[in-house]
Amino acid sequence: MSKRFTTNHNITALACFPLLIWSMASAVERLLWACIILDSGVCSISLPAITDLKFIEECVKEHNLARSSVSPPATDMLYMTWDEALAITAKAWAKRCIFDHNIYLKNAPRVHPSFPSVGENIWTGSPPSQFNTTKAIKRWVDEVRDYSYQENSCNKVCGHYTQVVWASTYKVGCAVQLCPDGIKHFTSEKGVLFVCNYATAGNIIGRRPYASQGGACSKCSDTCENKLCRKYQVSLVQCEKLLLIFKQTTSSNFSPAHFKDVKILIRNQHGY
C-alpha cells in the first residue's frame, strides 16, 4: 500500500504597507507610525494554537464542507472530526519550519498512538499576515479543477484535494507555525507553515477518493447528514455522563434540547 504526497507552493509578494514609507519619514513621524502600527496590529500577527476552539472549528468545518460538496456525490463519505494527537504531530513537524512532508509518516506509531497510517497536507505562505485557515484549506480543495473523478486522473496537483475528500479518512488535526527565520525549501523571509495530518491516510495509488455508484450516503452504516455518514458511538464514560444527565432530569422536564447536548458531546469525542 503506497501513498502519494504532493506539496503546495504559494508565493505572494505582499509587503506590509507602512514599512514602505518608514524610510522616508522623520523621527517624529516614525514614532507616530510605530504607535499607529502597534495600535492597529497591522504588522503584528497572532496565529491560533492547536487548542484554539475557533481554529479547530474552522478546520473541521472547511474539510466537511468540501467532503459534502463532492461531485458526483459520495456513497460512503465519513464526517470528519478533530483529533488532538494528529494536531500535536502536525505542530511538532511544523515547528521545524521545513516545507516538506513529515519524515516519520511512514512509521505510523511515531505519528499517532492508534491509527495504522497518517496522511498530510502542507500549505505555506509569506508574509505571515497572508495566512487564513479557511483560505488555506480552500486552496487544497481548489485542486478539484484539475481532477477528473471519471478518469481518476490529474492535470497538475490534486493530492491535497483527494486527501481532503478521501472517504475513509475521518480524523483531522492541524497546526499553524510562524517561522521568523524563513522556511527551508520555500523562503528565507518570515513565513507561515500550515500542516494538517489525517487518519487513516488517503491517496492510495490507483483508488478513487470515494465511491459514487448508488448515490449520496447509500453506503452509510448509520445516519446521513449533509451527504456525509455519521456515527454515534457511546463509550463507557459517555454512558455514565448520559445516565447522570438522565438522573438529574426528571421525565417531566426532560426536553429534546438536553438530548441535543448529549448528542454533541458524543459526536465531538468519538467516531465521525
Ligand SMILES: *[C@@H]1O[C@H](CO)[C@@H](O)[C@H](O)[C@H]1NC(C)=O
Ligand atoms: C478568512 O477567510 C474567510 C473566507 O474568505 C473569511 O470569511 C474570514 O473572515 C477570514 N478570516 C480572517 C481572520 O481574516
